[in-house]
Amino acid sequence: MKFWSTNTSPIADDLVTDIGNESPIALTGMSEAQKQKIWSAIEQLYRTGNHPQISFCLRRQGQIVLNRSIGFATGNGPDDLAFSAKRLAKTTTPICLFSASKLVTAMLVHLLDQEGALNLLDPISHYIPEYAKHGKRHTTIFHLLSHRGGIPKVEGKIAPETLFDKAQILQLLYDAKPMSVSGSKLAYHAVTAGYILGEVMERVTQMPLTQLLHERISEPMGMRCFNYGLAPEFRDEVAKNYATGFFSRMGTDQYLRHVLGADLQTTVDLTNDARFMDTISPAANIYTSAEEMGRFFEMLLNGGQYQDRQIFSPETVFRATLPTSGYLMDRSLMIPMRYALGPMLGGDPVGIFGPMTGQAFGHIGFSNIMCWADPKRDISVSLLSTGKSIVGTHIPPLLNVLYQISTQCPSLERQRRRGVFASDQQQAEKI
Structure with a gap:
């Protein structure tokens, strides 16, 4: 070996x-x-x-x-x-x-906060009621943006191909038990927070993230592939x-x-x-x-x-x-x-x-x-x-x-x- x-x-x-x-x-x-x-x-x-x-x-x-x-x-x-x-x-x-994508995603969240479509201090459960399980009811958008959401990863063995199934990933995150109380510990959320923030944005805008990014940033800035x-x-x-x-x-x-x-x-x-x-x-x-x-x-x-x-x-x-x-x-x-x-x-x-x-x-x-x-x-x-x-x-x-x-x-x-x-x-x- x-x-x-x-x-x-x-x-x-x-x-x-x-x-x-x-x-x-x-x-x-x-x-x-x-x-x-x-x-x-x-x-x-x-x-x-x-x-x-x-x-x-x-x-x-x-x-x-x-x-x-x-x-x-x-x-x-x-x-x-x-x-x-x-x-x-x-x-x-x-x-x-890769993870540099997080900053672009975060700025989209800030853009929707600027427009009044969401509020950074709102609980995630305000937009995604399913997320309130196992003590996550008070986790806010602010917590996820600052890597203090308590779900840096999903515990247990997860098949790599799960990455391609958004619905399955979201359900795993809805059912996840936080590793710490939201806001109490700093732990980089490599993948998890992105899916939740993305789902919040899609629910409040009623459009896929690809369309949101294209209309608000990529097209106005003349991006060819962004x-x-x-x-x-x-x-x-x-x-x-x-x-x-x-x-x-x-x-x-x-x-x-x-x-x-x-x-x-x-x-x-x-x-x-x-x-x-x-x-x-x-x-x-x-x-x-x-x-x-x-x-x-x-x-x-x-x-x-x-x-x-x-x-x-x-x-x-x-x-x-x-x-x-x-x-x-x-x-x-x-x-x-x-x-x-x-x-x-x-x-x-x-x-x-x-x-x-x-x-x-x-x-x-x-x-x-x-x-x-x-x-x-x-x-x-x-x-x-x-x-x-x-x-x-x-x-x-x-x-x-x-x-x-x-x-x-x-x-x-x-x-x-x-x-x-x-x-x-x-x-x-x-x-």
């Missing part, structure tokens, strides 16, 4: 890069040398072999500094044969966001996910079973299944490009405004990104975390988005998918990768990527910020 495995992808001598639209460097407030240091760090991350494809988009002061993809969307994974058909990565290649699941017309373009890095039954796999309920290879296989692209998993299966995800964060950074469209009010963005607590031990992830109502938050002197990122908000995704905005630096960042390494040779280069972004994008004066952050600073200066 094989208890451990190490997987990496072959690396071509000449790195093949697809470059999308990038702004003149003079408009970004950065130098060409700063730009190249960040991109060199991305290339070093790719050269570890842990990620068959990396797509990266960085905006600063509203301008695209880098919009590039490197590697192969399919055909160059650790288990692919040398003569397998390879498809080059493009900046438009759809990649699954939705739950993947439409058939994009299936030939999608990037394949690969199990990479070092993983063991008693290490990585045990940790992933604790957080996700499945080992690394099972999780990766499920996400490459066409049925995963057919379903709606609010916490896990938005597909898009790095540029489009970066565009979404730039809109939030701009106080909810995209071009001439006000997608969210500045006040809604402000409330959504307020910390719900300081650093606390997350009982699922087993590390100290800071959360807002949906977003994960950075930290000082160091956080999940790099050094001195205390104002940054965003979300990570399984695995090495990192998307965030940092008002202090006026940047929005989207790093999407297809190698699902947890432990591997990629870790030092990944930390270097975060370091280079924080270092090469120095802080700006707050009054230069736009939207909600600028007005917030002006109010603070009056006090």
Whole structure:
């Protein structure tokens, strides 16, 4: 029996890069040398072999500094044969966001709260009476958004294919006994809260989440592919996910079973299944490009405004990104975390988005998918990768990527910020 495995992808001598639209460097407030240091760090991350494809988009002061993809969307994974058909990565290649989908779902909840269709302090049972079982009657939308809902996972052995059956998942969650009283303990809800929040939104809007996301965000922002699941017309373009890095039954796999309920290879296989692209998993299966995800964060950074469209009010963005607590031990992830109502938050002197990122908000995704905005630096960042390494040779280069972004994008004066952050600073200066 094989208890451990190490997987990496072959690396071509000449790195093949697809470059999308990038702004003149003079408009970004950065130098060409700063730009190249960040991109060199991305290339070093790719050269570890842990990620068959990396797509990266960085905006600063509203301008695209880098919009590039490197590697192969399919055909160059650790288990692919040398003569397998390879498809080059493009900046438009759809990649699954995994848990970074949670932030988009959370912002949809905030949008409906802004419109008065729901209230974050309402119990879930107000919208889904079936959810009131076993002491969950007082669990609120606020609790689920802040990972304090008491149902970080469903206890017992659950077949992986259950992921494709929404009705069955919801019934399991209705019948679930909370592991803690709502609001009392912080524990990352990897998949569970997404389904409940999604059901609340579908009941109050009387439309599927795919339609809601398309009408309220994707279409107004001119997104080509930014939705739950993947439409058939994009299936030939999608990037394949690969199990990479070092993983063991008693290490990585045990940790992933604790957080996700499945080992690394099972999780990766499920996400490459066409049925995963057919379903709606609010916490896990938005597909898009790095540029489009970066565009979404730039809109939030701009106080909810995209071009001439006000997608969210500045006040809604402000409330959504307020910390719900300081650093606390997350009982699922087993590390100290800071959360807002949906977003994960950075930290000082160091956080999940790099050094001195205390104002940054965003979300990570399984695995090495990192998307965030940092008002202090006026940047929005989207790093999407297809190698699902947890432990591997990629870790030092990944930390270097975060370091280079924080270092090469120095802080700006707050009054230069736009939207909600600028007005917030002006109010603070009056006090």
